[in-house]
Amino acid sequence: MQHRLLTRAGAIAAAAGFAIALAACSPDEGTDEAAEENTSSEAMQEETTEEMPVSGEFGDACAAVPADGEGSFSGMADDPVATAASNNPVLSTLVTAVGEADLGDTLNSAENITVFAPTNDAFAAIPAADLEAVMADQDLLTSVLTYHVVGERIAPEDLAGTFETLQGDTLEVSGSGEAFTVNGSANVVCGNVQTANATVYIIDGVLMPA
Template sequence: MRLPRAAAAVIGGVALMTMAACGNSDTASPGNQSQAPAPSNSSMSSQFGPACGAVPKDGPGSFQGMAQDPVATAASNNPVLSTLVAAVKQAGLVDTLNTAKDITVFAPTNEAFAKIPKADLDKLLADKDGLTKVLTHHVVGKTVTPTDLASGNFETLAKDSVTSSGSGESFTVDGASVVCGNVKTGNATVYLVDSVLMPAEQFGTACASIPKDGPGSFQGMAQDPVATAASNNPALSTLVAAVTKAGLGDTLNGLKDITVFAPSNEAFAKIPKADLDKLLADKEALTKVLTYHVVPKKVGTTDLASGNFDTVEKGKLTTTGSGQNFTVGTGGAKVVCGNVKTANATVYIIDSVLMPPKA
């Protein structure tokens, strides 16, 4: 887990530097703010956040100065981003990012990088592939405005996604806080964040059975809401049939930032056929069981170590474990493929069906 964080931090830095280095002179003037798609919102032209006070008041590292340069150059002139800038050359992504236009960069600050143990950061810097993945995870290939951050899900250049939420001048991106937002450079909109964004990494023995490509692959599922994503995955066909029986497909697809503990086909196979048939025929009971598997918020892997969560069914669900070994519920259901992302949910595939405690 440490290594990906380091990677993320470095990549964020690389992305920022790279972009700065490649901006075109015809996009470098402060007047380029007119390129923003929604000029009517004052927040679109103003920086915000507590860390903005650390940005120089004048010179090339000031907000006005950065607006004159492409993003890598702009970052190199800003002391708040010196660690980020130092990582860019290591990734070898300067030309790639500098040729991009109208991008958005979630840029980890020096303090964000300082959270990463030195040994992990050094290891990441020596791994070009890993560094590239983390770096591009911080870059969105279009302009993201503060308004978009209120409830956003954006595809990154790493071909995965980041989510954002918030209001006013308080926003988070995959749990990292925006500490200085809406900073303009010649070719990018930059949001400084207080933590390195870690690309989602699935884990567990059953992950190997997930298709490598297509709508049922990890990348494919990330594009669809959770019920639709599950319907494209052959490992979850029994669960999908149960969700359809209960009429919960639209409900699950319409929720935001949820977590689903999804029983695999093998989990359902543990239930005697007569009992399973009886459950499937009782819509009220089936709904109760299925919604007991859903937590109405995002549960990260670190949250599973010692978790106690309210479920949509209004019950309680506990989790324990460490590393990549976690159990869910009092019956000890094991996570066999974890941290699977869909457009609106984080999914942990488990090897047993969770039964709500009887009243």
């Protein structure tokens, strides 16, 4: 009798121990592992998305570029950069400045360059008297305009960094994805615009060499 009671007690204890162990590791542990896997997967997805190179033009100001014709993105891609800019109404003041500095042929004949192109509004933000003075001084105007040109094509994924300009000084681009600032003051408002010989980043400020 005593032997049967001991045996029964042992069986109950064993069953209780198994139930406790099951409760400790089954549903919660599985849920935790699944949650960790989901979190890890989401993190990897976000990282992959952040590292993906930008394809095509980007930026709010791209909406102001004509949808078709020579001044459109597809039209600009067929022409060298000075000619392409001359067909784009967003860049008409820049085109006038390039003409005053007699840089059109120089820019059109250059190979694989990057141009940071100020919008009309960027030039309009400069006091009229100062802008007129710069436009009237060809050497100064040439220095300012060539400071906006880098002697290599720069893709968006390589845009953050310090680059030597054709003027001789360096400019610095910070940011990532589709948000970039040049020299801490001018923002890229329409980027990765392709022409026959250049990659163009349209910016909302005029850059001044040191």
